[in-house]
Amino acid sequence: MKYRKLGQTDLEISLIGLGTMTWGLQNSEPEGFEQMDYALAQGVNFFDTAEMYAIPPSAKTYGTTETIIGNWFAARKNREKVILASKIAGPGLGWIRGGQNKIDRKNIVQAVESSLKRLQTDYIDLYQLHWPNRGSYHFGQVWDYAPNFDPQEIEDNFLEVLQTMAELIQAGKIRHIGLSNETAWGTAKWLQLAKQHNLPRMASIQNEYSLVCRHFEPDLSELSLHEECGLLAWSPLTRGMLSGKYLDGKRPEGARLTIETRHEHRACPQTDSAIQAYLDLARQHNLDVCKMAIAFVNSRPFTTSTLIGATSMEQLKTNIDAISLELSPEVLEGIAEIRALHPMPF
Numbered sequence: 001m002k003y004r005k006l007g008q009t010d011l012e013i014s015l016i017g018l019g020t021m022t023w024g025l026q027n028s029e030p031e032g033f034e035q036m037d038y039a040l041a042q043g044v045n046f047f048d049t050a051e052m053y054a055i056p057p058s059a060k061t062y063g064t065t066e067t068i069i070g071n072w073f074a075a076r077k078n079r080e081k082v083i084l085a086s087k088i089a090g091p092g093l094g095w096i097r098g099g100q101n102k103i104d105r106k107n108i109v110q111a112v113e114s115s116l117k118r119l120q121t122d123y124i125d126l127y128q129l130h131w132p133n134r135g136s137y138h139f140g141q142v143w144d145y146a147p148n149f150d151p152q153e154i155e156d157n158f159l160e161v162l163q164t165m166a167e168l169i170q171a172g173k174i175r176h177i178g179l180s181n182e183t184a185w186g187t188a189k190w191l192q193l194a195k196q197h198n199l200p201r202m203a204s205i206q207n208e209y210s211l212v213c214r215h216f217e218p219d220l221s222e223l224s225l226h227e228e229c230g231l232l233a234w235s236p237l238t239r240g241m242l243s244g245k246y247l248d249g250k251r252p253e254g255a256r257l258t259i260e261t262r263h264e265h266r267a268c269p270q271t272d273s274a275i276q277a278y279l280d281l282a283r284q285h286n287l288d289v290c291k292m293a294i295a296f297v298n299s300r301p302f303t304t305s306t307l308i309g310a311t312s313m314e315q316l317k318t319n320i321d322a323i324s325l326e327l328s329p330e331v332l333e334g335i336a337e338i339r340a341l342h343p344m345p346f
Contacts, residue, residue, distance in 0.1 A: 001043025001323055004304045006083075007203030008228050009176050011125065013046040013083050015298055016323050017232065019309035020047060024054030024064030026256070026311045032068045033075070035316055040081060042320050048206070048232065048307050050087035050130055051115050052096065056261045059095035063118050070120035085126035085232075086115050087180055087206075091133055102133050104157060105164045112173055127165070127174040128206055131181040133157060138181040138208060140265030140346070142215060147185070158190060162199040169200055178232070180206040184219045191227055204304055206232035211293050211335065212274050212345050213238060213266075221302045230304030236297040237308075237319075238266055243290055244279050247272050256311070266346045274342035281334045287325075290315075294322035296335060 003012040018039045023032035036047070053065035066086065073079045088111040091102045101107050115124065131138065134154055137145035168174045179187060179202050187205055194201040205224060209216045209231060216224075216231060224231050237243060239256055246267060251258040257267065282289035297306045310316035327335075 001045075002298075003045075004230065006126070006176065006304060007178075007230060008201060009203050011083055011176070013305050014044045015303075015305055016044055016294075016320055017046040017048055017085075017305035017307040018044050019234065019307040020049045020065050020069065021053040021055040022256075022309060022311050023068045025056070025061050026054070026254070026259070029068045029071060032065075033072050034313065035310065036069070036072050037076075038313065038316060039320065040078070044320065045081065046083045046085065046305050048085045048234075049119075050089070050128075051111055052087075052089045052093060052130065056259070057093060058261075062093075062095055063114070066115055066118035070118050074120050079121050083125045084119070084121070085128060085178070086119070086124050087128040087130040088112070090129070090131040103129050103161060104133075105160050108161065108164050108168070112168055116173060123172055123175060125175045126178050126203065127168070127176070128178040128180045128204075129161070129182075132183075132186055134186075136181050136183055136186070137215070140263070142346075147183075155189065155193065158193050159197065159199075162190075162194055162197065165200050176200070176203045178202055178204040178206060179229075180232075180234075182207065184223055187220065187223055187227075187229060191229065202229055204230050204232050206234055206307070208235050209233035209297060209300075209303075210236045210238045211242060211278055211296055211339075212271060212342070214339070214344075216302075221300070225302040231300070231302050233297045233303055233306045235309075236294050236306050237290055238271075238275075239264075241266060241271065242275055242278060242293045244275060247275065254311075268346060270342065271345040274338065274345045277338045277342065278335075281331065281338060284334070285328070285331050287331070288318060290318055291322040291325050292327065292331065294319055295325040295327050296332075298322065299327060299332075 002015040054061040134149045190202045282292045308319040
């Protein structure tokens with residue numbers, strides 16, 4: 001395994017991080033235990049979860065992934081071996097705290113206490129803001145996101161959040177904080193306010209990033225790299241689509257997009273065309289396309305950890321094995337050529 005420093009913290013986290021959101025719906029607790037056991041044995045020390053998991057989100061599955069992780073900690077007695085990340089949900093889910101949830105002092109305190117209880121731990125290493133109160137261009141909103149908000153109101157909220165996080169850090173309940181699904185403006189503002197008011201600094205930003213989803217470049221990647229707020233890349237396989245299993249509208253039984261209850265904005269003809277091009281490139285160089293896709297994300301200088309998710313042990317092993325793959329200049333050139341032809345499939 002390879003490790004990279006988490007922001008300006010003293011934590012070294014695995015370049016492959018274990019995503020957990022399928023546990024509690026697509027995966028049972030024993031399967032989650034098996035995945036954690038295997039990943040830890042391979043040197044994966046960074047696990048990422050959230051209060052809203054399992055996915056697809058619902059009142060029934062809310063909190064179940066954290067509960068499974070907590071049960072694993074209790075059974076294995078190995079909490080100190082894992083750098084654990086979780087997240088507070090932003091607005092919009094009616095079953096979380098009576099539908100009144102947003103990222104503010106009251107909700108953060110309640111969310112942290114509830115996550116700690118489910119996780120059966122005294123502390124969370126990295127506590128992240130799952131998505132901004134004001135919305136963002138993620139989750140299929142890139143074509144019509146309109147940043148129409150009162151910047152002073154947002155800044156006041158940011159300060160309240162940072163002050164609350166400082167108190168939780170002082171109390172030992174969280175160690176570091178991070179962003180998720182943020183914009184360049186939001187990330188810069190968080191970093192500016194932390195420095196200006198001597199408050200906790202965002203250590204990372206967890207955004208979607210893959211061969212076919214490169215919204216992180218160029219502005220956020222520049223900010224992330226040079227302000228030491230590294231990317232935790234989610235969905236490096238684009239919800240499994242880069243494997244090719246969903247091409248031409250296929251929906252394998254039990255697969256993520258087959259059971260998904262929400263509209264899948266990534267599934268469209270132009271995305272299929274881009275994926276087919278990457279499949280052809282991988283075959284040309286005798287590569288597993290999933291390993292190639294993960295290795296590409298790993299190779300980016302702004303990436304701190306690539307978060308993999310798997311529903312089978314075979315998938316998990318393949319994804320973790322990508323750590324040993326170094327892409328040749330010829331493969332990287334091929335990726336650049338495909339991107340030029342398919343710059344923004346969704």
